[in-house]
Amino acid sequence: MALDGGNQSSVTTFILLGFSEYPHLQVPLFLAFLTIYTVTPLGNLGITVVIRISPKLHTPMYFFLSHLSFLDICYSSVFTPKLLEILVVEIRSISLKECMVQFFFVCAYVITEMFRLVVMAYDRFVAVCNPLLYTTAMSPKLCALLVAGTYTWGAICSLTLTYSLVELSFCGSNIINHFGCEYSAILSLSCSDPYFSQMTCLIISTFNETSSLLSILTSYIFIVVIIIKMPSSGGLRKASSTCASHLTAITIFHGTILRLYCVPNSKSFWLLVKVATVFLTVMIPMLNPLIYSLRNKDVKETVRKLIITKFLSHSI
Secondary structure, eight states: OOOOSTTOOOOOEEEEOTTTTOGGGHHHHHHHHHHHHHHHHHHHHHHHHHHHHOGGGOSHHHHHHHHHHHHHHHHHHHHHHHHHHHHHOSOOEEEHHHHHHHHHHHHHHHHHHHHHHHHHHHHHHHHHHOGGGHHHHTOHHHHHHHHHHHHHHHHHHHHHHHHHHHTSOOOSOOEESSSSOOHHHHHTTOOSOOHHHHHHHHHHHHHHHHHHHHHHHHHHHHHHHHHHHOSOHHHHHHHHHHHHHHHHHHHHHHHHHHHHHSSOOSTTHHHHHHHHHHIIIIIHHHHHHHHHHHTOHHHHHHHHHHHHHHHHHHHO
């Protein structure tokens, strides 16, 4: 990276502040995040294993859920290890290259998850509105294409946003008021014109958030209309239960993103950004398997049968 005016040399290493303004909370936060990071892969791997070994769960809905679990493991592993590290070490540095790589992967995973939730909403729409043709409409080939499409779009968007950051010059302060390389935190350190980066972020984030929410909203409007028209209470309960977990996950995920990027710039701005980022990258990956297992009758029934079978096999 070139020199940027006078004697100011380009920055190649950043210092992450993390939660250093709260020194008395460093150990409790480390223990809390370590526990969450331990539970996250176990919960998501557990969901994936249950889906793989149970023929009853070999449906499009659970195919998408297994990929959602894989995503949760991936993007919780991008931010959380560095967060744990800076809570216990004094030198909290990260190179510019590492910073951009970290940003690329977490951005790709979050955008992929955003549209994976859209795909899952479409899956619920087909299941409720056209149950007799569900298996035909959601063919294995279509499911694979939808999953591949979300990964591809996430990578394209993330690559574009990462490029908009790489093009910036960093020649002033190298202190990031965050525990990771979040977009607005990196942008705030730039000593070059951030217009291109800001517009790129605005266009991509607005398009992704608007299109995904509108798609989900449209799917659930049709679902609600069909549910209201259902004559039997049994069908109503079944349709509602298949959508409840997904709606809960959508509300938490998009609520956190809107909170993260729609808060006013105030004295508490960076604290809100850090807390929202923690929830998005650390908490949500842990909560998703709980949401889909505790509120899903098929998953609970499968787990119960597996536990009983395992217990009986050891008893004999």
